[in-house]
Amino acid sequence: MPNLLVINSSSAGEQSVSRQLVAAAVATVQRADPGVAVVRRELGDDPVPHLVRDTLAGVRGVASTPAEHAARALSDTLIAELRAADTVIIGAPMYNFSLPTTLRAWLDHVIRAGETFSYSEAGPKGLLEGKRVIVIESRGGLYSEGPGQIADFQEPYLRHLLGFIGLTDVTFVHAEKIGFGPEARAAAIEGAEARLAEILGKGLVAA
């Protein structure tokens, strides 16, 4: 039975375009693979905390205080969810030309030395293998072509972070020009839904 990890990072609740597209993607997968096991993280509703002075050592050091142990336990849980997944679907809005901090806080907990990456004389090595990732990016403007491309600090950054931990099979699906009016918004959603049906219509195993 395939395992699917679903991560939403929009803070816009039911108004969120990426959440709507993630839901469509999951429904497509479930139609093709009714037995798929789905684990969800709704980061916009139930955020992973920022790493702060009280918690940092739990993830990037040696945990000794209760707060540090709690941060480490959360990091362990999030990494276990990621390891168990065959496929990961991430809803990633563009916020200020990059990732929402909700997604960044999740990444801060799963990018962990000795667990998801290692360093050797040969350089860094990602420790996750054999997973497929689909990232659905909703954006107010247009960044996949034209003059806006130079301001896309979202996709190259996320591609690098995922690759750093061994997630190299990544497909990006765009819903752009969401802020250009209702027609542009509807066309973007329709285009992204069609692309998701193309990618996931045969299910996760066949994909």
Ligand SMILES: Cc1cc2nc3c(=O)[nH]c(=O)nc-3n(C[C@H](O)[C@H](O)[C@H](O)COP(=O)(O)O)c2cc1C
């Ligand atoms: C805090 C915030 C920052 C944003 N920054 C950008 C931006 O830098 N560039 C852009 O094109 N759109 C930006 N937008 C618009 C969103 O990318 C757009 O509304 C998108 O649909 C959000 O995804 P969602 O609908 O899944 O929440 C921003 C929206 C918010 C709420």
